[in-house]
Amino acid sequence: MAHTHDDHHHERPRDLTRNQDLVLSTLNEAHEPLSAYDILDRLREDGLRAPLQVYRALDKLIEQGLAHRLESLNAFVCCADVGCHRARGSAAFAICSGCGRVDEFADDEVNARLAGWAAEHGFALERTTIELRGRCAECRKSQSGSPLR
């Protein structure tokens, strides 16, 4: 969108609509990935009724790099490092099958190697998914159960 001549705020990441704000807050308060329907359930008392309201908000949040979709889980988390979208290469996620904890990180070397493969093969890279599944340090100590598939 075109900015006016005296607009020095070239990034306005907090220009969120009501639904987007509700969804982002829900993700922020959760300590685990949430499915769109999980989010919906937590927002019924705020007036949300239909999945589409959640999915639309999620689309925008993801577009702005404020949230991420975990493909291997069909669930969503808020971004742990706002700015990862622009400042760093694509993010990777370590997902614990024990407690649901998700650690977001980025590895420049990994991103460089994948970009390299793409360049070599004439592949126009648009989006990268990197997801590690396993058990986090905490869960390895305590032999706790496995809530995640």
Add this chain to the structure above:
Amino acid sequence: MAHTHDDHHHERPRDLTRNQDLVLSTLNEAHEPLSAYDILDRLREDGLRAPLQVYRALDKLIEQGLAHRLESLNAFVCCADVGCHRARGSAAFAICSGCGRVDEFADDEVNARLAGWAAEHGFALERTTIELRGRCAECRKSQSGSPLR
């Protein structure tokens, strides 16, 4: 037409069951990822009636490294490199949004870096998903449409 997951004549272990063999053959003959329901549709005339028959076969094939699940697509491909399961680290996939072509590859450096992150963080790595989305060289030349979401 470019072939990727083409007619590799996989050495199929003789211990595949009828359903597993049907599903693997279907994946081998396809030149694109197939959803479980796509596979089911192609196997109706062979007597398959229910999704579960396909999912159960897929589970076994994936377990044996003969097929892979593409998380970002909710679809399946046959393994382009039998033995990737054992011989190499986890596989990566470049998925073309234009034609559906999938290239399977493995990058030792990428796998090493991800294993390194896991080791540093006490994360017991069980499974890794690496999926690149974009447009393949062929599709960049010809401005063809976008059948994949």
Add this chain to the structure above:
DNA sequence: ATCGCTAGCGTTATGTCATAACATATCAGT
């Protein structure tokens, strides 16, 4: 042989995730 175990199979029903289609509302620029 037949018992008991295991793996696979077939079927119905259900659960979970995601989008199509359409109507209405809100807001900024003119």
Add this chain to the structure above:
DNA sequence: ACTGATATGTTATGACATAACGCTAGCGAT
């Protein structure tokens, strides 16, 4: 106020995946 873009609300439907049940075939041990 008019207009176009974006966001919203709602209903219905499509797409992906599993629960729960009982049956069958294969196989080694008794």
